[in-house]
Structure formats: C-alpha cells, structure tokens
Amino acid sequence: MAEILDRARAQVLKNGVGLDEAGILEVLQLPDEDLPELLQLAHEVRMTWCGPEVEVEGIVSLKTGGCPEDCHFCSQSGLFTSPVRSVWLDIPSLVEAARQTAATGATEFCIVAAVRGPDKRLMDQMREGVKAIKAAVDIQVAASLGMLTQEQVDELVEMGVHRYNHNLETCESFFPNVVTTHSWEERWGTLKMVRDSGMEVCCGGILGLGETIEQRAEFAAQLAELDPHEVPMNFLNPRPGTPLGDQPVVEGKDALRAIAAFRLAMPKTILRYAGGREITLGDLGTRDGLLGGINAVIVGNYLTTLGRPATEDLAMLEDLKMPVKALSATL
C-alpha cells in the first residue's frame, strides 16, 4: 500500500485530522492502481466522521446573467459573448422552485444571483423571497449573492438565511489567471464576515480551470484552513463564449482522486457534488464519488445548465443505502 494511504489511515481516519498540502499532493499523484484503495479510505473517513446521510439541495438563479465580473469560466459574465441573457425570477416562481425542491426530500434551497455583490433591489427581492418561502415551504434557505458588506451580512442573518455560499473558485496562486475584476482576498474577506455572523459557510470551487495538480493541492489546503461547513465541488463544464470555452474537461479518474483528496483534507465537512459531474464522471463515476468521500448532492437543474432528474439521484442513493438527511437533523 502507498505510504501516504497508511499515514492518512492513522491521521485522518483514526484521529479526524486532515492531511496537509504536501499530503494532499501525494494523494493527487497516486497512480491509477491505487485509486480503488484511496476511494475506499475516503469513504471510510466520510462514514466515520460524517455518517451515511447525504444532504440534498436544490439551487435556483434569482438573477441570471449580466454580471460585471469576469470569472473566465462563467457564462453569466456580461463581459463575454456568452448567449446567456439577463433575467430575473419572480417571487411566485421562486417559491414554486423551493416547493419542488422540498418535494424531492431536499433540506436546502440556495438562492443565487449573478452579481459582484447585492444592490438594494436584490436585497429587497431576497427579503420578500425568503419570507414567502418560509411561509409556504419547509426547507432551509441558503444564499449566494457575491461579495457582501457587513450590513448585508447582518440583513441576511436577520432574514433567516442560515448558510451563505461564496466560492473561492480556485487556489490563491491561480486565481488571477481566472478572475481579474476582484481578488481572492476580497472573497476571503466576505467569508470571514459570514463566519463571524454565525451563518454557516459554504465555500468551494471549480476543478479543471487550468490549475496544476500542485495548485489543486494548494486549494484543498486553503479550504481546509477556512474550515467551511460545506464545500461544493464543481468540475468545469466549458461554456461557449467564455475564455475557458475550449478547456478540456477533467478526466474521470482525476476527478475521483480530487474528491478523495478533498475528503482526506477535510474529514468532517459536507462535501457536495455541484456542477459538471454529469460530464466529467457520468452515472458510474457519480456513484464512485459517493463511495469515495462525497456526502451531499445538488439535485435537479443548475443555474444555467441542466442536471439529471432528482428522481435518478434519489434512486441511486437508495440503492447505495445512503439515507437523505432529514430536516430535523439539520436544525
């Protein structure tokens, strides 16, 4: 057995202490023949430190497109020739989306807006939307609205938003290659305010942006330092018209190695499948990831692209004997 796996077994599985950057890199560099054993260990770590439950979430875009930022992977930036147009979702449709999400058994509903940070119009829509959802649907509301001021953090807490998503997207050293209109430090600043407010921090990123394996390890270590409640893992789905539109997709085995490595870096976090898994992993690989460290999924469609029908994911979880986390367990 690879020495790093022995070390991970003693340190991560037994003691719940995540691997450091050097250890994560060793895991990411393991040869294909060690992959089954790596996934098995990551699965044991997840079962030991998180349990068998899977947290199910739905997401919806409250404000799509026309974003002034230039994240090179994003079809919603107004700075590229992407075909995605700007559009707002009305409140009744937002509540209906929450209702349909809850009907799948999901406990989380995340409202997302393509903005640098919220303006008054968006905060007003959020206030009205969250209130309407809470009155009609039994589900926890999360939000992802870009960079926040302290006032906006306080407002979201007061609205009853329980978790805030703000992805660092990639490691600090690679970030300037992906985004030039704001900095990694600015993102980190919002995350600190969210953390201090008592809201749960949800922070992950996208693999396959052109980062090296070393930078992937750097990213996992930086996330571990932040210690978020949840880490959503996206795999780049190259979008037409964006600067990364021709980037190759991550190989399935590299994606699985990364899932296991992130789990060994963060044994206790909620590690969620987010966008791109359909393309990178397909059905079989998706299953392998759920048996290799993943313990949460986004079901249904994404913000501008489509996912598998929720029923297919739920059937797979049942098949894997992984219960969907109940709302009572999240309160």
Add this chain to the structure above:
Amino acid sequence: MMDVTQPAADSEAQYCDRCGESAAGGAHAACAAARELEPPRFCPRCRRRMKVQVVPTGWTATCVEHGTRTS
C-alpha cells in the same frame, strides 16, 4: 422532459437553438448532444438570444417575437 413541444415553431426552425447558426448550414450534432444538459439559447425561428430561466425541474425560454418555449 427536455423535449421542445412546439411543432409549429420547430417545423419552421431555421437556426440551431444552441449556437444560433443556420440549422441547414452546419454540423450541429455536438450542439444536439450538449442540449441534453442545456436549455436552448437562440430562437430557432429568428436566432434572437432568448431570455432563459432555469429552475430545479425545468426551464422556460422566451423570444420577444416568437413566444415562450418550456421544458
């Protein structure tokens, strides 16, 4: 679920609803494959960019001239 059910519009489709290029002129096999996991973006009748809203269980796409299509 992702079928477009507006035969009147589709029988007059002149443009690929993913890339917006002429439906007759180019190869759109990759577009058709990608559309399995994407909503349409261009009106197939006039190639205008449509206003598209994706929700967890579906999508709607609206051309200002040719109306709304849904999943």
